[in-house]
Amino acid sequence: MSDTSKSGRGGFASSLGFMWAAAGSAVGLGNLWKFPYITGEYGGGAFVLVYLVCILIVGLPLMYAELIIGRRGGKDILGALRDLTKGAGLAGTLLSWLAGGMAVLSGLLILSFYAVVAGWAVHFFMLSVGGLDLGEGAGETFGALVGNGPVSAAWHTLFMAMTIFVVTRGIKGGIETACKILMPTLVGILSILLVYVAFTGGLGESLAFLFKPDFSKLSGDAVLEALGHAFFTLSLGMGVMVTYGSYLKDERHVVRDGFWVALLDTVIALMAGAVIFAVVFSNDLEASAGPGLLFATLPGLFAGMPGGALVSAAFFLLVVFAALSSAISLLEVVVAYIVDEFGVPRLRATLGMGAVIWLIGLASAFGLNMPVFLPEALGGGQAVLDTLDNLTTKYLLPLGGLLIAIAAGWMLSKQDRESGFSALRGNGDRLVSSWTFLIRFVTPVLILLVILKGIGIIDFGD
Ligand code: PHE
Helix, strand or coil: CCCCCCCCCCCCCCHHHHHHHHHHHHCCHHHHHHHHHHHHHCCCHHHHHHHHHHHHHHHHHHHHHHHHHHHHHCCCHHHHHHHHCHHHHHHHHHHHHHHHHHHHHHHHHHHHHHHHHHHHHHHHHHHHHCCCCCHHHHHHHHHHHHCCHHHHHHHHHHHHHHHHHHHHCCHHHHHHHHHHHHHHHHHHHHHHHHHHHHHHCCHHHHHHHHHCCCHHHCCHHHHHHHHHHHHHHCCCCCCHHHHHHHCCCCCCCHHHHHHHHHHHHHHHHHHHHHHHHHHHHHCCCCCCCHHHHCCCCHHHHHHCCCCHHHHHHHHHHHHHHHHHHHHHHHHHHHHHHHHHHHCCCHHHHHHHHHHHHHHHHHHHHCCCECCCCCCHHHCCCCEHHHHHHHHHHHHHHHHHHHHHHHHHHHHCCHHHHCHHHCCCCCCHHHHHHHHHHHHHHHHHHHHHHHHHHHHCCCCCCC
């Protein structure tokens, strides 16, 4: 085993830099696009409450597990798991290969369609800057964009080029620097938008929608959707936090840092929800617009508001920034794997894997469908973009999370397992035992439920 892993592979310059980067990964299209629309579809408050509980009892424990594995292993996800699960013999090796392989695959697939959706946000940003009055036509504009392969592909290419550029620059000079600019700007823009909607109306209604639980609207399906989303939004289950954790110099603050990342991610999702629903309600529309909420509904509403073009530009810039810092982390998982496992120089690994992802993404950009001969479960005849989104969010991420929870809870040595908690005084012991209990029993069982629901073996639907 090469020991270049701990030295010479770069790292974050500061704990704060790490936090911006990890939060940058977590905060993305999941917060700005997906959280608002699924909250709308599932009726608001009660769903939000369940989502918060899921973050706390599944998301946070798994976040710690990933950061601890990364920090102690000091390598890409496969290398880190392989080294740390040695004590578990063959089972550990098999688990490592499976979890590592799936993580890299997830990174390739998620980024391929994520970059296409992010590209659409770039398009809407450009339209807003151009002062184009979308008016009632935003829905059609979006429809035309999705149906326009070459234009979607062009924005996809631009977005991938930005992502690749940052990752070629490495951890400190690339990812950390970019996120230290992107994330505070993002928080700033979102705060301004929140103040803006406080004046333009709808905020009270929006907050009531988000925070007043109406449990009659809560179905079993909603609970599992909330759990699945807790994964996606915190970037868990595919080694992002393992990889970023491996670039941490200081292991004492893993627990504290992980907590801040999860909190920031949650606050930003809630802020985005508050802004978006305020706009929707002030126009007397329903909250349940579905996936088209961000691109088809919002721009048209902005157009009718004071300073609409500017607000719209700010909003879509926010989306692009959030997506970029997430995309960087997706690529980094793949690049770290190639660099650490095969000793390929970073530049070459990034350009090579970036090109592969770009190529896969063209299928989504051109709106291709999966081959019809594939079984329905593999998306036969369905749009590539939707199929990849489903496959990764419903199956690969939860399965990856399950394996990581098993590794952290059952295969790591006690010393490794508890390393992240070492700096905690006072309640440290109680925290370690609660976390150990959660990661051993609660997290795996809940994840298993999500997977079984995804496969359709259990159905809570009502
Ligand atoms: N967390 C990101 C978001 O909310 C998506 C993501 C998932 C990023 C998995 C990396 C890994 O948009």
